[in-house]
Amino acid sequence: MDFQISGKRALVTGASSGLGEAIARMLAGEGATVIVHGRNEQRANQVTENIIQAGGKAEVAIGDLSTDEGADAVAAAALQGGAVDILVNNAGVVSHKNWPDAMPDDWMELYNANVVSYVRMIRRIVPQMKELGWGRVIHIGGGLAIQPIKEQPHYNATLAARHNLSVSLARQLKETGITSNVVSPGAIMNPMVEEWLVNAAPKFSWGTELDEIKYRAVQDLIPNDTGRFGLPEEIAGAVLYLTSPLANYVSGAVIRVDGGTIRNL
Template sequence: MDLQLNGKRALVTGSTSGIGRAIALTLAAEGAAVIVHGRDAARAKETADAITARGGRSAIALGDLTTNPDAQRIAEAAETAFGGIDILVNNAASNDGEPTWTADGPDQWLALYNANVASAVRLITALTPPMRTAGWGRVIQIGSAAHPFPLPMKAAYSATKAALANLTVSLAKELTGTGVTANTISPGPTATEHFHELALNFAHHHGMGDDTTAATRALLQGPLANPSGRLTEPHEIAALTALVASPLGASINGANLRIDGALTPTVN
């Protein structure tokens, strides 16, 4: 299927590894020029080189999205690379650690909210006005199954993902009639480096040594049980993102699209 992405320009944040990298590679394979974003120059170059090696077009925008000046600089670099941005994929997020229920907790919550929500808002603020002017654009947030199905011991992270999905619906309404859509894609447990680390930690704490295969099986039979009985693959999330980003996804708007193997116990 031709997703009609030739000539489109995309910024994918946090695209040096995992889901973000898969999205960047897929959008590029479909014909979009992709700006790779991250904080590690070597990893960003690796992703960009992988795109160009496959015949795609890529550029790099490095930096931290948690401050206004840096986010603005990243947005400007992304726009300059190919003369504008048509597709914004807000994938970058923090999932390391969890704020404590102590006196320092509120500041930690605010820091996580800044990383996972305000960073996306900064780029939306910078990049959607030109999309409105052009009469076409896509804003896609990479959320989490933790939004409708909050995780134990991950209250703050779950809350940030809920906020991201909520603001996306409001954004879709504010963009009425502009040709710009806004959606959230919410993966469940996904076969990434981060999940491998989680499985390794689970194995160590349950007498499995370094057997991440056994740990993954135990997780899928226990706390991460889902009707599909498997982890989601990054390329599957990337394929869904590419469809939503394409002209063929024009009527997908204000949606939260779960891709979690039915982990989340809800009809929507």
């Protein structure tokens, strides 16, 4: 299937590892030139080189999006090679603090890293999309934005803000040819999650075999209709669709890729 993004330029923030890397690889595999953003130059360069070795086109942009200076540097690097058609706002951080120990400064720091960083890139990339008359802005949100839990209140709130700002942006971009949407992942498997599950298994009596541990952890922590954790590539697939002209009629939407974890009509 041709997703019609060959020749497009896509900036993926937080693409030096994990979900962002999976998104960058998939977009490059469909013919887009991907700008791999990260704070760690070595890791970002490695992802960029891997994409090129696989036959894709990739560039690198280094900077800390929690500062105006870092966002300026990333935008300048991304635009140096030409206009950016697609912005995937993925970069962010997680905090496991709870209500008793998440102080106001923690809320401010996380909001800056997870929400204002998105705004910084919107302000630097979207204006030139208006000149193109076409563009895609995709924000990575999360199920905790829709059904928050008692833990990590400040993190839950930043995800909700991402969802909200994305819909607001879609309204602002009415009839410009630019769409703004959210992809909302469920619990995604990665090496860090796998390590945590193995270490936590004795405490929760999840067994000793990895497949059993994963299955029982899903039942206890994130019961869903698929009975498993998601994969980064499954989130990347939803992003790929939204970047495509095939999604011209999708804007202001939240696409949940969570195996049915969030249950609402």
